[in-house]
Amino acid sequence: MLEKTLIIIKPSGVQREIVGEVISRFERKGLRLAGLKMVNLTDKILNEHYAHLADKPFFPRIKQSMTVSPVVIICLEGVEAVSVVRAMTGVTNGRNAAAGTVRGDFSMSNQENIIHASDSVENGKIEVKRFFADTEIFDYQKVNLSFINNLEEINF
Numbered sequence: 001m002l003e004k005t006l007i008i009i010k011p012s013g014v015q016r017e018i019v020g021e022v023i024s025r026f027e028r029k030g031l032r033l034a035g036l037k038m039v040n041l042t043d044k045i046l047n048e049h050y051a052h053l054a055d056k057p058f059f060p061r062i063k064q065s066m067t068v069s070p071v072v073i074i075c076l077e078g079v080e081a082v083s084v085v086r087a088m089t090g091v092t093n094g095r096n097a098a099a100g101t102v103r104g105d106f107s108m109s110n111q112e113n114i115i116h117a118s119d120s121v122e123n124g125k126i127e128v129k130r131f132f133a134d135t136e137i138f139d140y141q142k143v144n145l146s147f148i149n150n151l152e153e154i155n156f
Contacts, residue, residue: 002154003081004034004137005118006127007089009072011065012112019072022102022115025088026076030148035075035128035137041066049130058111065111073131079153082117082124089117 007026009019027033046063053059076085090097094107094114107113118124128137142148 002077002079003121003124004075004077004128005081005085005121005124006116006131007074007076007085007118008116008131009074010112010114010116011068011071012109013106013114014069014071016106016114018106018114022106023072023074025102026074026085029078029084029088031076031078031081031084032140032142033074034077034139035132036072037132037136038070038072039131040070045130049127061111075128075132075137079149082119082121085117086119089115 009022013019013022023033023036043063046066047054050059050062053062078084088101090101090103090107092103092113093110094103094112095109097104097107097113099105102115103113118127145151145154
């Protein structure tokens with residue numbers, strides 16, 4: 001089933017100049033870019049996005065880290081996109097992430113770990129809406145779709 005999911009390439013990825021390489025991994029996998037933009041995150045959006053961490057002692061550090069530079073916000077679409085992206089992202093702590101994952105290849109930190117990825121289909125929907133207006137999400141036909149998925153895997 002086709003799903004949309006959100007990733008944020010954090011300041012640690014932007015500052016290390018690996019944005020293109022990170023995006024390329026998802027494109028090569030066969031996921032479709034549905035939305036893409038660079039933004040400076042505000043306190044308001046960070047408080048909303050990380051509300052589940054607001055009472056943690058490290059929350060101020062997260063907010064400080066996420067405002068050092070712009071971030072790149074991406075909506076990806078594909079069959080089971082949420083679980084595919086999560087697997088490609090790796091575990092939160094880059095030191096423990098498997099080689100071949102984004103964090104395993106580019107991160108040595110639990111916090112400066114390059115990327116955020118939606119953790120569920122429901123949160124993917126919420127996060128895409130949080131960061132993108134409807135007019136910023138694009139629906140178009142990938143010409144190579146039948147070479148990426150068996151068309152029976154896709155619910156149209």
